[in-house]
Amino acid sequence: MSAPSTPVDTVDPGGLAAALSALREGAPLVQCLTNVVVAQWTANTLLAAGASPVMVDNPQEARACAGVAGGVLVNVGTPQEETAAAMTEAVAGAAEAGTPWVLDPVGAGALAWRTRIAHDLLGRHAPAVIRGNASEILALDGGTGGKGVEGVDAAEDAMPAATALAHELGCVVAVSGRVDHVTDGERVVRVSNGSPLLTKVTGAGCALGALMAGFTAVVADRLVAATAATAVFTLAAEAAQRAARGPGSFAVALLDELDRLQPAAVADGVRLS
């Protein structure tokens, strides 16, 4: 199947700005089952943007937490038996409560066990959003994956796979890269904001997935939610790049700029096609 190319219609800059206002007003609780590399930075990203993180990734509490959270992030970056069991529980809790959940299939394709975990979770209850780099999205559709957790494909090359997954699961698929591509299987939104420094710090994509879980808690249209997260994150990255001397100061500045970003600046600065 070829990728759809319907131009942006309902996803407009004003809607993305309104989504950021909704995130700040709602301050949703976002449960994160994420990897050990990025946990603290992910929590800080959510706080800076205006959401409320809680990193509950044990099988004893994950289901109950997903029942009360506004959104759930499941990121398979450093899976262990315990956290994999917790992911199953969290997805069950999300299914019971109708809580939107986001899958970040870190390293899918490159490593077999986590690829099976991702497929198993997808088979239990459809996520609101699958967010990954192009190689990870291709891997979920039968591809071979990237170089470890690094993507080696361009986002546009993953759009046939993203479209197929979106149709199969009834979810949004967000493919990150120089130009981020977001689709619900019918509509495609491209966001061309961002900074190359995002590829020089670990966990940018992981933090973006957490933001998507936050936006799905406050925005009903999941295409808008995933696009708003992308716009907010990449616009903050552009401002952070201006303040940074390199990856270290960039990562710190990105938190500052997420906190400072105003909804009007989202509407003014986002580059959609």
Ligand SMILES: Nc1ncnc2c1ncn2[C@@H]1O[C@H](COP(=O)(O)OP(=O)(O)OP(=O)(O)O)[C@@H](O)[C@H]1O
């Ligand atoms: N070449 C690039 N130029 C500018 N921005 C980029 C580039 N590649 C990725 N990005 C941005 O970096 C962020 C993370 O995307 P990326 O594709 O690197 O995710 P990822 O590989 O899943 O990251 P990680 O696994 O390290 O968390 C996105 O906001 C995306 O817009």
Ligand SMILES: Cc1ncsc1CCO
């Ligand atoms: C570096 C790394 N290894 C496993 S998860 C992770 C964070 C970026 O995906």
Ligand SMILES: [Mg+2]
């Ligand atoms: Mg990733």
